[in-house]
Amino acid sequence: MQPLNVCAVGFHNHEELAAFRAQLPGNEFDLLDFSAELLGAQNTPSEELAASSGSRHQAADPALSQLLALCASDLRCDVWVYSGEFAGEFFGRYGSSLSLQSLEEAACQQRCQSLFQRAQEVFLLACNTLASKDPDIRTPNEYLQVLLEHGFDRASAERVVQLRYGSCGPSFGQAFLRIFAGVPRIYGFSSVAPNGVETASRLRRYFRTIGDYRRHLDSTVGSTDPNTQLLAAFRGTSLVQMSALPSSDQQAAERELVCGIYDDTRTLEDRLRIIQRLLARSDFLAFLPTIKLFLRRHPPEHFVGEARHILAEMHEDAAARDRVVGYVRALYPSTLQLELANVARCLGWISAEEFRRLAIDVARQLIVPPLSAEGVDVICETSERQPIGDQFRSEDLPEALFHDAQGLRLVACLAPPDERVSLRLAGGLESADVWARRWAAFGLSRRLPLNDAVLKRLAPHVDDPSPDVRERVRSILNAQHPVR
Numbered sequence: 001m002q003p004l005n006v007c008a009v010g011f012h013n014h015e016e017l018a019a020f021r022a023q024l025p026g027n028e029f030d031l032l033d034f035s036a037e038l039l040g041a042q043n044t045p046s047e048e049l050a051a052s053s054g055s056r057h058q059a060a061d062p063a064l065s066q067l068l069a070l071c072a073s074d075l076r077c078d079v080w081v082y083s084g085e086f087a088g089e090f091f092g093r094y095g096s097s098l099s100l101q102s103l104e105e106a107a108c109q110q111r112c113q114s115l116f117q118r119a120q121e122v123f124l125l126a127c128n129t130l131a132s133k134d135p136d137i138r139t140p141n142e143y144l145q146v147l148l149e150h151g152f153d154r155a156s157a158e159r160v161v162q163l164r165y166g167s168c169g170p171s172f173g174q175a176f177l178r179i180f181a182g183v184p185r186i187y188g189f190s191s192v193a194p195n196g197v198e199t200a201s202r203l204r205r206y207f208r209t210i211g212d213y214r215r216h217l218d219s220t221v222g223s224t225d226p227n228t229q230l231l232a233a234f235r236g237t238s239l240v241q242m243s244a245l246p247s248s249d250q251q252a253a254e255r256e257l258v259c260g261i262y263d264d265t266r267t268l269e270d271r272l273r274i275i276q277r278l279l280a281r282s283d284f285l286a287f288l289p290t291i292k293l294f295l296r297r298h299p300p301e302h303f304v305g306e307a308r309h310i311l312a313e314m315h316e317d318a319a320a321r322d323r324v325v326g327y328v329r330a331l332y333p334s335t336l337q338l339e340l341a342n343v344a345r346c347l348g349w350i351s352a353e354e355f356r357r358l359a360i361d362v363a364r365q366l367i368v369p370p371l372s373a374e375g376v377d378v379i380c381e382t383s384e385r386q387p388i389g390d391q392f393r394s395e396d397l398p399e400a401l402f403h404d405a406q407g408l409r410l411v412a413c414l415a416p417p418d419e420r421v422s423l424r425l426a427g428g429l430e431s432a433d434v435w436a437r438r439w440a441a442f443g444l445s446r447r448l449p450l451n452d453a454v455l456k457r458l459a460p461h462v463d464d465p466s467p468d469v470r471e472r473v474r475s476i477l478n479a480q481h482p483v484r
Contacts, residue, residue: 004217006031007077007115009038011084012092015200016125020081023207028214032075038066038098064102071112078217079121080180083196086126087147087160088172097373100175101293107179108259117182120217124188125199130173130240133165136191140165155365156372158334167285168327168336174286177244178255184224184243191238206233258287261294268298272310279320285327292339295346296381315348325349328358335378338362342382352386360391363414369398371406380413387415394420402428405435412443422447426457429473434466441472449480 006029010017021031084092089099107116124130138146140161147157163169170178173188180186193199209229210216224243231239246252260266260274271294278287300311314320324344331337341358344350359382366375383389392414401407408428411421425447428440444450444458458477464470 001028003028003030004078004214005029005076006079006081007075007119008033008035008081008083009090009098010035010092011082011090011096011098013083013196015196016083016123016203017081019200019203019207023204024213032077034066034070037070038063038096061099061102063096063098064106067102067106067115068109068112071106071109071115074114076114077116077119079123080116080119081123081125082129083125083199085150086124086129086172087150087152088163090126100172100179101289103179104175104258104290105262107181108262116180119180119183120185120221122176122180122183122186122188124176124186125193125196127189127193128164128172128191129176129193130186130188130242131164131190132171132173133167135165136238138191151370151372153366153368153370153372153375155334155362156375158332159336159339159374162331162334162336163289168340169289170286173242177242177251178258180244181246181252181255182244184222184245185220185227186242186244187227187230187239188242189238190240193239194234194237202233202237206230209233258290261290268303269306269310272307272314276310276314276317279314279317284320285323288324288340288343292343295343300346311347321347321349333358333361333365335362335366335375338378338382342385345385356386356388359386359388363388363392364396367392367397367401367410367414369400369404369407371401371404371410373406376406376410376413379410383413383415389414389416392416392418394418394424397421397424403431403436405431405433405439408436408439408443412439412446415443415446419451422450422454423457426454429457429461429464429469434469437461437464437466437469438472441469441476445472445476448476450476455480 003026006020006024008017008020008031010033017031017033024031082090084090089097091097103116106112143164144157144161147160148154152160164172169175173190176186176188194202206229207213209232224245226241231241257274257278261271263271275291275294278284278291281287303311321344324340324347328337328340328344328350331340338359341350341355345352345355363379363382366379393416397411397416398407401411402424408425411425422444425440425443428436428443431437431440441461444454450458455477458473461469461473462477464473
């Protein structure tokens with residue numbers, strides 16, 4: 001009998017994965033832990049990323065790239081286990097993350113069906129993974145405080161709260177049903193989940209009750225009946241069971257539309273027509289995150305011919321315009337507000353001046369530590385389209401930004417013209433963190449010419465252990481004092 005594959009990723013701890021490993025006979029199951037592949041890729045960024053203007057989205061999403069690599073291996077996952085914390089993306093103490101959008105984009109690929117849609121059971125062991133948009137035991141403000149206590153910056157925390165409770169984007173539960181389309185049994189939490197130790201204990205209790213898990217899977221192929229043993233083991237928690245078997249033609253059609261937007265084999269015009277169809281729906285706000293990603297990858301200023309004609313038609317959609325612009329203006333300054341404002345800007349629904357004002361307001365929220373990679377990404381991406389650094393002086397930038405790789409990346413992208421910022425950036429070259437030194441050097445390379453005080457701080461780093469830092473420092477010095 002061929003072993004079944006239990007595919008797993010752990011973001012926070014390995015108690016839950018250990019519970020599976022301990023209870024599943026090795027001759028009947030292969031537990032394939034992809035934590036190193038999916039999370040390690042994010043901790044070893046490419047040289048090209050270091051040399052880029054700072055937007056992680058300009059390079060391939062490392063987690064998405066690794067998911068697609070697993071798809072190429074023709075691997076079939078019979079059971080999936082995701083363990084960690086969740087707030088629109090999986091994350092944990094290992095410092096890496098995996099977003100719903102990356103999972104959804106990978107799951108839309110035909111070659112990824114065996115990885116996502118052929119499983120019999122999926123365990124999403126984190127808070128809110130199968131949450132609806134409905135209120136739960138926490139108010140939105142209480143959830144915001146939880147995120148802030150977990151180290152989210154306020155602007156990013158506000159984004160998660162809006163995605164959890166607001167009308168923008170699908171519910172987390174809906175998103176996972178799209179990702180695991182065709183899977184009969186998906187388990188997750190509609191609200192707060194137990195900690196890893198307690199979850200592992202309840203899993204062990206469940207496996208003892210089940211007895212033979214392989215027989216359980218073989219006897220329930222395709223069944224959507226409630227797993228009474230699992231639900232009993234998690235009694236008193238928010239664990240719920242859902243099915244991703246299409247309950248209606250509408251559900252399947254919506255997934256087809258979303259996947260059509262991700263499909264690079266389709267023409268730009270075909271995908272714009274899909275977006276236009278979605279904008280005509282009363283619930284189109286649920287599709288805005290996907291539309292946002294498409295417009296970021298396909299800037300409208302590059303459209304020609306029919307694509308420009310379709311864009312003009314969308315620009316004239318007054319009903320959609322009023323809803324999006326009204327929603328954007330009502331949001332608290334957050335990364336979500338800025339992302340959606342960029343959608344409105346791309347469609348010509350708000351002016352460049354209003355977009356700039358919103359960008360400055362959000363940036364003022366984001367420069368206050370703690371920083372998130374997502375928040376810095378948003379500032380870097382925005383600064384490329386709408387420079388806003390002229391609104392920030394050296395004293396506006398907290399000192400903590402200059403002692404942290406993400407902070408130095410933010411300063412490099414924001415690029416305030418205040419000359420005093422250059423000397424503070426040069427201090428980042430003293431960091432033991434190679435990525436802090438890389439971002440400090442990159443930021444300085446965009447601020448030429450530099451004054452003598454900054455050049456003196458630079459000079460000792462011509463022999464930096466990092467080839468990238470070494471080359472950039474020498475390039476800066478040569479640009480100021482060319483060798484003849």
